[in-house]
Amino acid sequence: MLKSLLSDKPGARPLVEAIRACRWHLLAAAGFSALVNILYLAPTLYMMQVYDRVVPTGGIITLVLVTIVVFLALGTLAGLDVIRTRLLVRAGLRLDQQLAGRTLGRAMGSHETSARAGQVMREFDQVRSAIGGQGALAILDAPWTPIYLLFCFLLHPLLGLLTLVGALMLFGLAVLNERSTKSRLLKAHEASARAYAAQEQVSTRSEVVRALGMRRGLVARQLTARAEATGAQSEAQFTGGRYSGAIKFLRLMLQSLALGLGAYLAVQQQISAGAIIAASVLLSRAVQPIEQLVGAWPGLVQARAAWKSLTDLYEATGDQDEAHTLLPAPAGRLDLQEVSVRMSDGDTPQLKQVSFSLEPGQMLGVIGPSGSGKTTLARVVAGAYRPQLGAVRLDGSEYGQWDPERLARHIGYLPQDSVLFAGTVKDNISRFEGAADPAADQGAIDLRAVTAAKAAEVHDLIQSLPQGYDTPIGPGGRGLSAGQMQRVALARALYGSPRLLVLDEPNSHLDQDGETALMRALKRAAEAGAAIVIVAHRAGVLASADLLLVMNKGAVSRFGPRDQVLQALQGRGGPRIASVS
Incomplete structure (x- = not known):
């Protein structure tokens, strides 16, 4: 038995x-x-x-x-x-x-969504x-x-x-x-x-x-x-x-x-x-x-x-227990090759043969109507979803060839709902690194958390909280406003200076000052050689984008330099976006 x-x-x-x-x-x-x-x-x-x-x-x-x-x-x-x-x-x-x-x-670590999870x-x-x-x-x-x-x-x-x-x-x-x-x-x-x-x-x-x-x-x-x-x-x-x-x-x-x-x-x-x-x-x-x-x-x-x-x-x-060769730190070159994703509870593919490349230091804006697959694409690029077909590569190595935890250190991900977890502000920015390894140098973790907060220009905001970086927050970021959550989540994405940044609607809850700080942070990350993928509806955050990718019904409608794509869209009545300078 x-x-x-x-x-x-x-x-x-x-x-x-x-x-x-x-x-x-x-x-x-x-x-x-x-x-x-x-x-x-x-x-x-x-x-x-x-x-x-x-x-x-x-x-x-x-x-x-x-x-x-x-x-x-x-x-x-x-x-x-x-x-x-x-x-x-x-x-x-x-x-x-x-x-x-x-x-x-x-x-x-499961890539499957299930009611039993x-x-x-x-x-x-x-x-x-x-x-x-x-x-x-x-x-x-x-x-x-x-x-x-x-x-x-x-x-x-x-x-x-x-x-x-x-x-x-x-x-x-x-x-x-x-x-x-x-x-x-x-x-x-x-x-x-x-x-x-x-x-x-x-x-x-x-x-x-x-x-x-x-x-x-x-x-x-x-x-x-x-x-x-x-x-x-x-x-x-x-x-x-x-x-x-x-x-x-x-x-x-x-x-x-x-x-x-x-x-x-x-x-x-x-x-x-x-x-x-x-x-x-x-x-x-x-x-x-x-x-x-x-x-x-x-x-x-x-x-x-x-x-x-x-x-x-x-x-x-x-595959989570499989031994992986220790790969060198990536430069940030991203390649998607014929990527297709179908959720287990749906018949219609969310992504259909999506392909594009992004070099270190380049910024890609992803636009398209609601339901076109933008968020699914962001999750795939961030490693949160695994495509059924195709390959996602970082510096030529497919994501599956990386140890998942090591790969995540080189990727900064800001999801659409800015998910924060029960713990302190520092815990969330540092991705709970101290809890994962009690023997780690806590001083070094603190320094990296403060550096990330300064890069996101949220250091002063955190210091104004009752206990600063040690301020406890509840599940889902309870205790912080939506804008504060999004800025702390941006600092978490920048923690450790990742070589690939994936941001899904990073300015949805930000005021003008917050959006300006976001753009400065992204510009500095690009200048440092990070590849950046931004899903956005508002045009302001796309002002610095080098490339634009237009999604429609899960497939790539257009991809190329920002100005060329915008001109083509305006000429053909594509997705309406406020002019970008």
Whole structure:
């Protein structure tokens, strides 16, 4: 069963290695389970001694001795049970140590957009919890059912036969339960993933929801999504509950039948009086793991589905662990060759065979109507999206040949919505470099952050904040105005003097002073040899552009020197842009 859960694809190798790292915990837990199940025989043997030896002979000393023995056995059993539970919890913690960081990295580094991306860690926690839960204990106890069955046969063949038939009937009910609830549980898991993803998206834009009066509508939409998830979950629980009730009834009936059959055999003098109680206890213990498995089955099925999601993620992002040759720092020559992009949730390509080149020190303006693919192009050039066809090269090396983290150091990206993250202003400008490497020279990081802020001409603005560079900001840049966020995001793009700058609507929230500062910063970056790609609607930011690229329906409509493209557009009634000087 475990083998079927482990993918043999190279990208999923970390999952296999993590399970192997936990194997000693799991093997030790299995060993302690063996001892626990052997000691579970102690009450049965005690009963037989009391009824067969103590009661007929009145042996008080024998009673005291066997009572002491059973107390020691049960105390040892309890201690071993605690140890095996702790071992399973430790296995879950070991799995967390091995995979939590990698899983977060894989999710953040994935080029695919998915409704499940936001709850990858929730699914990972489901897997970790299943390892230390009741389902894992039931799985460890299940192999010992044949041992209890053997003891039943040793008491009397008829008692063994009753236990065997009962165990088979319970197993059959467990199989029917699995078949009836599996699809429902998977449906509930997928519906919950969609509901949580939508909820997280709304939560991060709560101010928009309030301002536009969408609260009631979105609450209703969330309730509909939750109703779908809880409905599927309830349906699975109702179905599983019927089987759980049937299994409990059958187990209790089998215990009663074992007592009745034991009494009959005792009357016939085929077994002792002590064996009557022993038969009922052994039968109960033999079928208990099956009942436990049925009770824990929903959690195990959801954990298996979560593991499948993790496996898919690791298989799709296997290239993140590939070793890359350390390439020299680029000069900034950008080449796009027949690049095409189609989102996973759409049929129409967002980019169609886009090609152009940009030399170090050149500035390219990208214009076009809304929906023409400008933002998608910016994301591809910045390395945020991976094209399905074609190649993006920096100094002749395709992006895939670079280590992603090293490539990002040479690219400055300012997205359209100026995304900032919870932390300090300095943390955001420095791209959280200090958190990524605690051993790094924090003084050097501070210096680079201040240098980038000065290059973006935002140093004075930051100093005016309550705590300067150490001013904390909330998720999404909460605490800063839209213009302040955009200027801090520009400083982040300039951090480390990257050789390629990609700016998507960098002046959308800037006033005249901010736009003037932006243009000066871009001019200095170009003079320093950086290649610059700017997506813009407003003409002012294109005044210094050397080249213009016009997008239309995902394809390049025109590309060339700025003045030639503008003249051609004005002559043919192309996209209207205010005159640029």
